[in-house]
Amino acid sequence: MSSVGKDLKSNSVTVSMDEVRKLAQLVEETVKFIDKQVKDGLLEDDEHVGTG
Incomplete structure (x- = not known):
């Protein structure tokens, strides 16, 4: 099954x-x-919290 449409330049697709x-x-x-x-x-950020 296929569908036919148009691209942005109105070409059939x-x-x-x-x-x-x-x-x-x-x-x-x-x-x-x-x-x-x-x-x-996020895990890496959590590991570095409080170490700086």
Whole structure:
């Protein structure tokens, strides 16, 4: 199954459900990676509290 839409320049674009699923997975993995980096940074900050 695919959908047809338009890009910002009004060119036709076809997007398949497989492409949407892959994009959603990539976004989820990216958010998890960023979340881990933020949590790790917060833990490092907590370890340094009171040592300065």
